[in-house]
């Protein structure tokens with residue numbers, strides 16, 4: 001990681017003054033970048049990202065999802081469509097971010113990531129500054145960027161987490177998922193990430209048991225790593241979630257009164273009321289940091 005940090009510094013130095021200024025300028029605005037991530041796969045990240053985005057939108061918060069899972073595009077599968085373009089087309093064919101944006105239910109918008117994301121580090125200053133501008137434009141008319149990441153602690157995944165303002169770490173009560181959540185927090189700690197961490201206990205038998213289980217992980221990280229992780233909330237195990245996913249229709253729209261939809265709605269309320277407004281310029285800084293952190297350069 002120290003080597004990576006040095007690479008980052010070198011990369012910053014190599015960028016034009018103009019590109020640096022554009023990224024480092026910050027003005028006052030309340031838009032935030034929240035990564036939704038996990039140590040173990042299949043714990044519910046994409047489902048939570050999509051439904052949280054819709055719950056925020058229902059509360060008048062304009063929300064964009066960046067589908068940052070490079071292996072499998074997830075959000076489009078949950079919604080049952082095939083994206084026409086991805087971030088790759090922005091990088092390669094110089095389309096604008098707006099050209100690749102997909103419209104989702106209730107007016108949420110989705111940026112299909114695909115391999116375009118892993119190419120960010122290989123772009124020159126002019127190209128990256130073009131992409132940053134696209135995000136800047138979008139940021140000025142949005143309140144939240146939710147980033148649905150792949151699972152695990154590979155550097156390409158961690159870069160999204162470390163670049164965000166907040167990371168919601170999703171786990172479930174099963175021991176492998178709990179162990180991997182702890183492992184992910186440890187990796188973020190080892191990388192000296194300054195992102196604020198919050199735990200989501202998905203698929204819990206009850207809200208109370210989810211909280212208890214979540215607090216065990218949080219207490220362990222405090223004791224072992226001296227790292228503060230907040231408890232963001234529990235989402236109950238709910239067969240409606242499985243049905244909604246099978247029907248490729250988001251839970252909060254199909255079964256708004258279901259326990260899991262209610263829990264996600266409560267989370268959206270907490271996001272709006274608890275999280276402090278950020279400085280403007282978060283989105284372009286997010287993309288800038290990804291570009292800097294991607295350790296191994298282009299990857300197809």
Ligand SMILES: Nc1ncnc2c1ncn2[C@@H]1O[C@H](COP(=O)(O)OP(=O)(O)OP(=O)(O)O)[C@@H](O)[C@H]1O
Pocket residue numbers: 038040041042043044045046047048069074149150151202203235236237238239241242245260
């Ligand atoms: N609250 C819940 N109750 C019941 N089942 C759930 C709940 N949340 C998620 N699931 C189940 O978990 C499965 C995986 O969800 P999802 O695809 O969102 O996980 P993921 O973490 O994004 O996976 P990946 O790591 O592959 O990207 C869903 O298909 C659904 O069956």
Ligand SMILES: [Mg+2]
Pocket residue numbers: 045046047069074148149
């Ligand atoms: Mg997923």
